[in-house]
Amino acid sequence: MMANLFSSFDPTTNFSLSLNWLSTFIGILIIPSLYWLIPSRLTLIWMNIILILHKEFKILVGNINSKGSTLIFISLFSIILFNNFLGLFPYIFTSTSHMTLTLTLALPLWLSFMVYGWINNTIHMFAHLVPQGTPGILMPFMVCIESISNIIRPGTLAIRLSANMIAGHLLMTLLGNTGPSMSLILLNFLLIVQILLLVLESAVSIIQSYVFSVLSTLYSSEVN
Template identity: 85%
Template sequence: MMTNLFSSFDPTTNFNLSLNWLSTLLGLFIIPPMFWLVPSRLSFLWTKIIFTLHKEFKTLLGWNNTQGSTLIFISLFSFILFNNFLGLFPYIFTSSSHMTMTLALALPLWLSFMLYGWINNTIHMFAHLVPQGTPPILMPFMVCIETISNIIRPGTLAVRLSANMIAGHLLMTLLGNTGSSLSLLLINLLLITQILLLVLESAVSIIQSYVFAVLSTLYSSEVN
């Protein structure tokens, strides 16, 4: 039994060092073998995913945009996806469940988009604060609402990812801790439930990394 339910989300190890953050780099050990086994099914699948994402992000950004502009968002998707999946393995720290990491990804992206937009396209950014067709009497309120929704964007990106990762892992931990006190029939039922939850968490890992990348792309397309 764990002394604390949240101990699986603790970045410190027994030596009082934050060595658990090293699990973030484990994805780098998975990537190189793909290039030694070319053309393998895995490399074909990954290439197909990257090309699909490139087309989708290019549609969101606009085809006239700078070449290679989708690379940062594909890299972001890959990085979050690897970390989310690695967190599903036993004894591997889920780095994407921490606001420290998710905010470190969301805040610099959002800040760079905002700085670029306000410096280069100031009139365009001011026009974004008042949606088209807004009655004149509501314009001051709309500016306030749009400004607040713009400011909280990095926070919502970060919280969405970390909260989804924590919720699923915590539910699996809670159910797993009850296993020692259950009868044989209930243990079988618990195993089936845990397998289903693991499948659900795998889907959530993909969806959350995709959502993070797509929303970042949408935020960047607004500043042009």
């Protein structure tokens, strides 16, 4: 039983155990078949997308020590995109709408970049705290501002993804709940609006997974 509207995003609403989180791992069942089945058109399209992403991430990371470094960001894009799309289906829990998952993805990445950067490129990391051309009197303030903006990066990554996923789903839920009380003409109009929102959510799913992975790539390029 739902206590409020936001309970629809709670993985323990219908079960005493968090079985809805199993939707995150459904993609693992698809991966093995790609190694032995004859490539389909869908597989070829996906391989082309991966190659395009590899070229873009390689430019962002830089050519120095870039061998294999794009794989983690392509994998990150893939898992977020899969879970975003999966959440658009009825009765499937959207795991990316929870900070539990988004922060679990963002925080270890950011932390590993910071540890690597401060250990191997300490002078370079200190130089990032003061933008070029800053007057001497403003340097202490700029160091504080840059430090805060750096610390909140994993939080902004996580909140951006989860908030965008929740907003669209919540709007569709609110509009859907008004359906039974509508007349036939308004109901037809509501169906058109819901279909348009579904298309918009599909676009948001792609854009947010791309933004998350691109920003992670940019953060990694700053520590080299």
